[in-house]
Amino acid sequence: MSDQDYIIAPSILASDFANLGDEVRNVLDAGADWVHFDVMDNHYVPNLTIGPMVCKALRDFGIKEFIDVHLMIDPVDELAQSFIQAGADLISFHPEASKHIHRSIHAIKDKGCKAGLVFNPATSLSALENVLDDIDLVLIMSVNPGFGGQSFIYSSLDKIAQVREMIDSSEKDIRLEVDGGINKETIGLASKAGADTFVAGSAIFNTENYEQTISELRSKIV
Ligand code: DX5
Ligand code: ZN
Numbered sequence: 001m002s003d004q005d006y007i008i009a010p011s012i013l014a015s016d017f018a019n020l021g022d023e024v025r026n027v028l029d030a031g032a033d034w035v036h037f038d039v040m041d042n043h044y045v046p047n048l049t050i051g052p053m054v055c056k057a058l059r060d061f062g063i064k065e066f067i068d069v070h071l072m073i074d075p076v077d078e079l080a081q082s083f084i085q086a087g088a089d090l091i092s093f094h095p096e097a098s099k100h101i102h103r104s105i106h107a108i109k110d111k112g113c114k115a116g117l118v119f120n121p122a123t124s125l126s127a128l129e130n131v132l133d134d135i136d137l138v139l140i141m142s143v144n145p146g147f148g149g150q151s152f153i154y155s156s157l158d159k160i161a162q163v164r165e166m167i168d169s170s171e172k173d174i175r176l177e178v179d180g181g182i183n184k185e186t187i188g189l190a191s192k193a194g195a196d197t198f199v200a201g202s203a204i205f206n207t208e209n210y211e212q213t214i215s216e217l218r219s220k221i222v
Helices: 017-029 052-061 077-085 101-109 156-170 186-193 210-219
Strands: 007-010 034-040 066-072 090-093 114-119 137-141 175-179 197-200
Touching (some): 007 175, 007 210, 017 034, 052 066, 052 077, 066 077, 077 090, 077 101, 090 137, 101 114, 114 175, 156 175, 156 186
Parallel strands (some): 066 090, 090 114, 175 197
């Protein structure tokens, strides 16, 4: 789905929301590949963030790069369609937030958008077995969803390795993304376990020089 071996996707959750357009432009100009867009509904997770209007506002502002929407919402389907209208390139959702996972995936894909499934630290990968061939990305959470700035949960490394095996044996073009607590220490471990797409929020936006931080993160990928 992307020719690049490794993707860095800054989570705008940690950016300055009062200055969002410039923050996104700056982080992309500093070498980031994707924009990771965290959507929280104060129901599936205990926090509330941004919706499709903000995604459209970024498009209207002139952001043309890949927008990776991570839905932490229940239900999924209606807002997923709104995000497609708003210009999302990929929409991921948590399988436990959809009653009909296969239908939710194809409702996204039928509109020409890419689809991903997200697994929390304690969520089993069983939902993946029947739909791996239908999706473009698997996202493994290395924190419990809801907040930025949490510590990496090391048991997610085994899960990443498990999904890496599943993807490799499927021989499909599926990206393996990791999200939560990614920093200069943990990015190498996650890449060694098999991740190829790395979300980082506070590790990037809480630094002064985005370009330097992104290139340091990239240099730790093995
Ligand atoms: C957590 C979000 C993450 C979060 C990552 O629910 O899905 O994308 O912003 O933030 P850091 O990188 O600070 O852990
Ligand atoms: Zn996220």
